[in-house]
Amino acid sequence: MPGPFALFIWFIGILGEAAVLVCALKKGAFRKYLLLNLYMAGLMVVEILRYKFVSEFGLSSPQYVYFYFYSDAILTIILYFALSSLYSHVFSEMNAERYVKMGTLVLLAGTAIFSYAVVMQSTAKFVTHFVVELSQNLYFVGVVLTYVLWAAILKLRETRTRLIQLVLSLGIYFSLLAANYAIRNLYPPLCSVFIPLVGVFGTFLPLAWAYAFWHLPEEARLAPARLAVIPR
Amino acid sequence: MMAAIILVCSLVFLLQFFVSYCRSLIAASIKHPLSAEVQDVTGIKNSATGEDFDRVVQLLQLCPDRPEDRSGIQAIGAYFGLLGFMRSSVARIIPSLLAWTETERGQCTYFAAVTLERRIAFSRDMFAQQLET
Numbered sequence: 001m002p003g004p005f006a007l008f009i010w011f012i013g014i015l016g017e018a019a020v021l022v023c024a025l026k027k028g029a030f031r032k033y034l035l036l037n038l039y040m041a042g043l044m045v046v047e048i049l050r051y052k053f054v055s056e057f058g059l060s061s062p063q064y065v066y067f068y069f070y071s072d073a074i075l076t077i078i079l080y081f082a083l084s085s086l087y088s089h090v091f092s093e094m095n096a097e098r099y100v101k102m103g104t105l106v107l108l109a110g111t112a113i114f115s116y117a118v119v120m121q122s123t124a125k126f127v128t129h130f131v132v133e134l135s136q137n138l139y140f141v142g143v144v145l146t147y148v149l150w151a152a153i154l155k156l157r158e159t160r161t162r163l164i165q166l167v168l169s170l171g172i173y174f175s176l177l178a179a180n181y182a183i184r185n186l187y188p189p190l191c192s193v194f195i196p197l198v199g200v201f202g203t204f205l206p207l208a209w210a211y212a213f214w215h216l217p218e219e220a221r222l223a224p225a226r227l228a229v230i231p232r
Numbered sequence: 233m234m235a236a237i238i239l240v241c242s243l244v245f246l247l248q249f250f251v252s253y254c255r256s257l258i259a260a261s262i263k264h265p266l267s268a269e270v271q272d273v274t275g276i277k278n279s280a281t282g283e284d285f286d287r288v289v290q291l292l293q294l295c296p297d298r299p300e301d302r303s304g305i306q307a308i309g310a311y312f313g314l315l316g317f318m319r320s321s322v323a324r325i326i327p328s329l330l331a332w333t334e335t336e337r338g339q340c341t342y343f344a345a346v347t348l349e350r351r352i353a354f355s356r357d358m359f360a361q362q363l364e365t
Binding site: 016019023140143144146147150161164165168169171172175176178179181182183185186203204207208210211213214215216220222223226227 | 235236238239241242243245246248249250252253255256257259260300301302303304307350
C-alpha cells in the first residue's frame with residue numbers, strides 16, 4: 001500500500017474531481033464544458049478503481065501497473081479531445097468547428113503513428129510500450145496545442161475569464177507532466193522521486209477547474225493582454 | 233536528445249502558463265472590493281503591499297478552507313515566491329523590474345485578502361446553517 005502522504009494526495013485528487021463536477025453542475029456549466037466534465041468524471045472513476053486495484057493486488061502488481069498505464073492512455077486521449085473542445089469555444093464565432101475536429105483527429109493519428117514508429121523495434125510487450133509511448137507523446141502534443149490556443153486567445157482578444165483560466169490551468173498541467181516524463185527519460189535513477197510527483201501534479205487540474213467553475217461566472221471578462229508575460 | 237528538447241520546451245511553456253494563470257487569478261479578484269471588516273483585520277486600506285502577504289496568509293490559515301480555494305492560494309503563494317526571487321536577483325540588475333515586482337507582490341496580497349473575505353463568508357454561512365439545524 002502507498003504511504004499516508006500518497007493516500008492523502010489520492011484523496012485530495014478524488015475530492016477535487018468530485019468538486020469540479022459539483023461546481024459545474026451547480027453553476028450550470030456542465031453541458032457547456034461537457035468534454036472537460038466527462039474527463040473529470042472518468043478520472044474520478046479511474047482513481048477509485050486504481051485504489052481498488054492497489055488494495056487488492058498491491059502497488060507493484062502487474063494488474064495495477066497494466067491498469068494504470070492503459071487507463072492513463074485512455075484518459076489522456078479524452079483530455080486531448082477536451083482540449084480540442086476548448087479550441088471550439090475560442091473559435092466558435094469563426095464557425096471553425098469542422099476544421100478543429102479534423103485537425104484533432106489528424107494530429108492524434110500522427111502522434112499514434114510516431115509512437116508506433118518509436119516502439120516498433122521492441123518485440124516484448126509491444127502494445128504496453130505503445131500505450132505508454134502514446135501517453136507521453138500526447139502530453140507533449142497537449143503542451144504545444146495549449147500554447148497555440150493561448151497565443152490565439154491573445155491574438156483574438158478573447159475576454160472570457162473562465163475560459164482563459166481553464167486553458168491556462170490545462171497548459172500548466174500538461175507542461176508539468178511532459179517535463180516529468182522527460183526528466184524520467186533523461187535520468188532514469190530519478191524515477192523514484194518523479195513518479196510520486198505525478199499524483200501531486202494530478203491534484204492541480206481538478207482544484208484549478210473547480211475554482212474556475214465556482215468563483216468565475218460565465219459572464220466574467222478580463223483583458224487578456226494584461227496576462228501576457230511580455231506586455232502587448 | 234529528444235527528451236532534453238521536450239524538457240526545455242515544457243519548462244519554458246510551464247513558466248509562461250504559470251505566470252499568466254496567476255495574473256488571471258489576480259485580475260479576476262482585483263475588481264472585488266474588500267469589506268470594511270477585512271480592511272480592518274488585514275490593515276489594507278488603500279493599496280496592498282507585498283510586506284503584508286505573509287500576515288494575510290497567516291490569517292487565511294485560521295479559517296476553514298474549501299478544496300476549490302486551495303489551488304488558487306497555493307499558486308499565488310508560489311508566484312509570490314517567484315517574484316521575491318526576481319526582486320532579490322534580476323531586479324538588482326534591471327532596476328525597472330523592481331517597481332513591477334512590488335506592484336505584483338501587492339496584488340498577490342490583495343488576492344489573499346479577497347480569499348480571506350470569501351472564507352469568512354463561508355464560515356459564517358456554515359455557522360448560520362448549524363444554528364438553523
